[in-house]
Amino acid sequence: MREEIRKIQSLMEAAEYVTDAPVATSVHLALSLKKPLLIEGHAGVGKTEVAKVMARMLETNLIRLQCYEGLDASATLYEWNYQKQLLHIKLGEGAHKPVDQEEHEIFSEAFLLKRPLLQAITQEESPVLLVDEIDRGDEELEAFMLEVFSDWQVTIPEIGTIKATHPPHVVLTSNRTRELSDALRRRCLYLWIDYPTYEKEIAIVERKVPGIDARLASEVARFMESLRKVRLAKVPGVAETLDWAQALATLHADHLDEALVYETLGCVLKDADDIKRFRAEVGKAGLAPFLQVSG
Numbered sequence: 001m002r003e004e005i006r007k008i009q010s011l012m013e014a015a016e017y018v019t020d021a022p023v024a025t026s027v028h029l030a031l032s033l034k035k036p037l038l039i040e041g042h043a044g045v046g047k048t049e050v051a052k053v054m055a056r057m058l059e060t061n062l063i064r065l066q067c068y069e070g071l072d073a074s075a076t077l078y079e080w081n082y083q084k085q086l087l088h089i090k091l092g093e094g095a096h097k098p099v100d101q102e103e104h105e106i107f108s109e110a111f112l113l114k115r116p117l118l119q120a121i122t123q124e125e126s127p128v129l130l131v132d133e134i135d136r137g138d139e140e141l142e143a144f145m146l147e148v149f150s151d152w153q154v155t156i157p158e159i160g161t162i163k164a165t166h167p168p169h170v171v172l173t174s175n176r177t178r179e180l181s182d183a184l185r186r187r188c189l190y191l192w193i194d195y196p197t198y199e200k201e202i203a204i205v206e207r208k209v210p211g212i213d214a215r216l217a218s219e220v221a222r223f224m225e226s227l228r229k230v231r232l233a234k235v236p237g238v239a240e241t242l243d244w245a246q247a248l249a250t251l252h253a254d255h256l257d258e259a260l261v262y263e264t265l266g267c268v269l270k271d272a273d274d275i276k277r278f279r280a281e282v283g284k285a286g287l288a289p290f291l292q293v294s295g
Contacts, residue, residue: 004028008057017046017053018196018204026191027054036149036170038134038185041193043175044237050193051130051171061127063168065116067137073144077154079113109159121152121164129168134184135177142184149187196238198225204238209245213254219291220245223256224268226290230281232274243267258287 009024027050030037039047055062065076114122120129131145148154149170153163172188174180196204201221205212224241244267253260269275282290 011057012053015053015056016207017049018200018207020200023050023191023193026189030171030189031058031169033189034167034169036172036188037191038172038174038180038188039191039193040174040176042195042235042237044239045193045195046238047173047193048130048132050191051128051132051173054169054171055128058126058128058169060125061123062130063116063120063123063127064130064132067131067133067135067141069136069138071137071141073141076115076117076141076144078115078118078156081111081113084111112156112159117148118154118162120168121148121154122162123166123168126166127168129170131170131172133175133177134172135174135180139181142181146183146187195228195235198222201225201238201241205241205245208242209249212245212249215255216248216253217245219256220248222292223261223290226292227268227278230277232269232271232277234269234271234274236268240268240270256287256291258282261287261290 005021005024005028008028009019009021012019012024012027026037026039029035031054037050039050041047051064052062112118116129120127134142134145151163152167153161155161172184198221201224202217205217205220206214209217220241224236228235244264247264247267248256248260251260251264265275265278269278
């Protein structure tokens with residue numbers, strides 16, 4: 001079993017994702033048990049990236065359903081292409097077809113716009129279905145997802161029941177903006193992704209920003225570890241770390257100094273009050289504490 005976990009970890013690393021045993025184990029179990037994987041964690045820690053890496057690792061399609069407030073459950077399945085239907089009716093006005101035949105033609109798959117859930121169950125091989133930020137949707141959407149996940153089939157009144165021959169691998173992400181239902185949690189395997197350790201963040205920076213100076217990569221990781229201990233409204237994640245590291249590399253920097261940090265702070269902090277808090281912290285003790293590895 002441990003060998004299988006190491007294999008998954010190696011495959012994820014080969015797909016440019018710096019991972020660890022808990023993440024690799026969760027991915028392995030989700031694939032083996034064919035259960036949805038619910039990933040929670042702070043914004044920007046790489047939750048979405050897990051699904052992308054799974055798709056690359058499996059050499060299959062990634063289908064993404066981005067959730068948002070007010071998303072209608074039915075809109076995640078399909079819509080009819082009304083413009084195409086009207087054009088078809090207009091072009092056939094002189095044909096005098098029976099009404100039943102006309103309805104059968106315009107309510108066929110040729111006029112169906114497949115949305116993410118329907119796309120996911122009509123693939124020729126199992127795709128990875130990413131349900132991103134499920135916490136932004138409502139409980140009605142959750143209930144609808146559970147219904148689809150239970151048997152991987154949907155009914156379209158005008159066409160009939162469509163059942164998946166190759167059910168998707170499902171990854172759901174949540175930033176915990178609201179509590180998800182117990183029913184959804186019971187249906188899924190669970191993975192929490194925290195901010196990376198100092199050593200892991202160095203590895204991520206060096207992997208994602210090729211050619212970056214080793215000292216700079218180390219100092220960036222130290223700085224981010226310390227910055228996350230400041231009381232901030234929007235704590236920067238790994239995404240901000242990589243943005244900053246890429247910007248510093250573009251400026252041909254090989255180390256951090258106070259002037260450079262202030263000049264590029266907009267890559268890391270995206271809130272005016274957070275910038276004020278950071279400046280206050282630096283004013284107390286200088287930049288040195290932000291470049292020290294915590295014990």
